[in-house]
Amino acid sequence: MQQKSISYVRQALQQIAFEMGKPISSVEPYIEILEENWYDTKDSIKKMKQENFDEFKIPKRIGQLLMEFVQRPDEQKLNWQLELTKIISEISDQDQLYKTLEILFKIISNVVMNPLSLEKQKINISSKTLQNNILKYPSALNYLKNLGWNIEAEYLLVQYKMEQQGVWKDAVEELVNYTEKKQGFNPQKPIIHSSSSNVSITSQLAKNEGYDIYSFSQKLEQLHQKRFEIMSQPITNRDIKIFIGRKQQSPVQLQQQIQIQDDYEEVQPQKDEQLLQFLQQVAQSLEEQQFASKRKKEFEELLKKPIFSKTDIRVQFPNSVIVQAIFGPLETLKTLYDLIKDMLEDQNLEFYLYTSPPPVRMTQKYFNQNFDDLNSVPNGLFYFGVEKQTSNFYLKEQWMKTAREL
Numbered sequence: 001m002q003q004k005s006i007s008y009v010r011q012a013l014q015q016i017a018f019e020m021g022k023p024i025s026s027v028e029p030y031i032e033i034l035e036e037n038w039y040d041t042k043d044s045i046k047k048m049k050q051e052n053f054d055e056f057k058i059p060k061r062i063g064q065l066l067m068e069f070v071q072r073p074d075e076q077k078l079n080w081q082l083e084l085t086k087i088i089s090e091i092s093d094q095d096q097l098y099k100t101l102e103i104l105f106k107i108i109s110n111v112v113m114n115p116l117s118l119e120k121q122k123i124n125i126s127s128k129t130l131q132n133n134i135l136k137y138p139s140a141l142n143y144l145k146n147l148g149w150n151i152e153a154e155y156l157l158v159q160y161k162m163e164q165q166g167v168w169k170d171a172v173e174e175l176v177n178y179t180e181k182k183q184g185f186n187p188q189k190p191i192i193h194s195s196s197s198n199v200s201i202t203s204q205l206a207k208n209e210g211y212d213i214y215s216f217s218q219k220l221e222q223l224h225q226k227r228f229e230i231m232s233q234p235i236t237n238r239d240i241k242i243f244i245g246r247k248q249q250s251p252v253q254l255q256q257q258i259q260i261q262d263d264y265e266e267v268q269p270q271k272d273e274q275l276l277q278f279l280q281q282v283a284q285s286l287e288e289q290q291f292a293s294k295r296k297k298e299f300e301e302l303l304k305k306p307i308f309s310k311t312d313i314r315v316q317f318p319n320s321v322i323v324q325a326i327f328g329p330l331e332t333l334k335t336l337y338d339l340i341k342d343m344l345e346d347q348n349l350e351f352y353l354y355t356s357p358p359p360v361r362m363t364q365k366y367f368n369q370n371f372d373d374l375n376s377v378p379n380g381l382f383y384f385g386v387e388k389q390t391s392n393f394y395l396k397e398q399w400m401k402t403a404r405e406l
Contacts, residue, residue, distance in 0.1 A: 316382070
């Protein structure tokens with residue numbers, strides 16, 4: 001059965017009640033009266049006079065607010081902002097409404113706080129929380145879609161980019177403003193929500209412990225931003241090298257032989273004086289503040305973690321042939337697959353990459369993971385595999401001519 005569309009007047013009065021902190025049910029009688037008399041569109045409401053409101057026994061204040069509402073420049077609002085008002089109209093149960101807004105707040109703020117974490121950018125659609133509070137309501141799902149989320153296979157996914165930061169921050173702040181209207185829920189009140197993989201601490205609790213989460217969030221965001229800027233620098237030269245080792249050499253021995261080559265240059269952490277100064281300031285700030293141990297540990301680990309602008313990736317073929325190339329830490333595994341495929345003599349050859357030990361086949365589900373996620377920074381080693389070996393050397397002749405023996 002096709003879902004009945006929500007009239008403009010219903011959306012408007014429910015939004016007004018919500019903004020005024022009144023129960024949405026309190027405006028239901030007036031919605032029904034206006035709909036019955038065909039005052040249900042924006043244009044029809046604009047033509048209403050005070051005598052119309054008097055005739056329908058609609059309180060003067062509600063009439064004034066409704067007339068002010070229709071004058072709002074909706075065309076200047078972003079799509080996600082318009083969807084937010086539709087959520088209020090769609091979810092009539094007040095408790096459920098705030099629960100949905102709370103979940104949206106968590107989804108968005110988790111990504112903003114952890115912009116480099118791919119785990120925060122995907123949610124399994126089998127999650128009961130997601131099903132009962134987001135997927136059940138088209139407007140809530142459309143809200144996320146307007147911010148870039150999409151359902152792919154079994155996940156709700158987004159590819160977050162730093163340039164989206166401003167829009168996402170606005171979304172977080174607007175959700176905070178909305179949820180503050182309910183006395184029983186506020187993202188800033190002292191509640192801890194725990195799960196097996198995440199513990200989020202709210203600002204009032206942090207303040208009770210002597211720490212202002214907004215200050216912490218700002219520093220954490222700045223740190224992520226600086227790391228992102230360094231790690232996402234474009235690689236202008238892959239510096240591809242081909243090596244051929246002796247068959248009896250182990251993978252470890254082959255790697256050691258590469259490292260003693262005359263032109264071998266070990267990838268070093270990026271040194272940036274401004275960044276180092278920033279890290280020292282943050283470290284000092286940490287010592288002066290107290291907050292949840294898990295968040296403190298996460299932040300301290302991030303401070304200590306070296307930052308690299310490139311990573312040295314090697315792919316070992318059968319018969320001890322090794323391809324070495326330079327990649328950016330935030331480039332995905334698919335870029336490596338594409339490079340190797342382009343270097344093969346047989347462009348139609350079906351191959352795969354894997355890591356070892358233990359053997360882990362890099363299937364398509366890994367393609368969107370970057371080298372930092374795969375613990376392949378500042379260097380990584382993958383192995384080339386085929387279902388059935390058909391050649392001693394798989395690379396194009398032009399590449400084999402450049403090979404050097406170890």
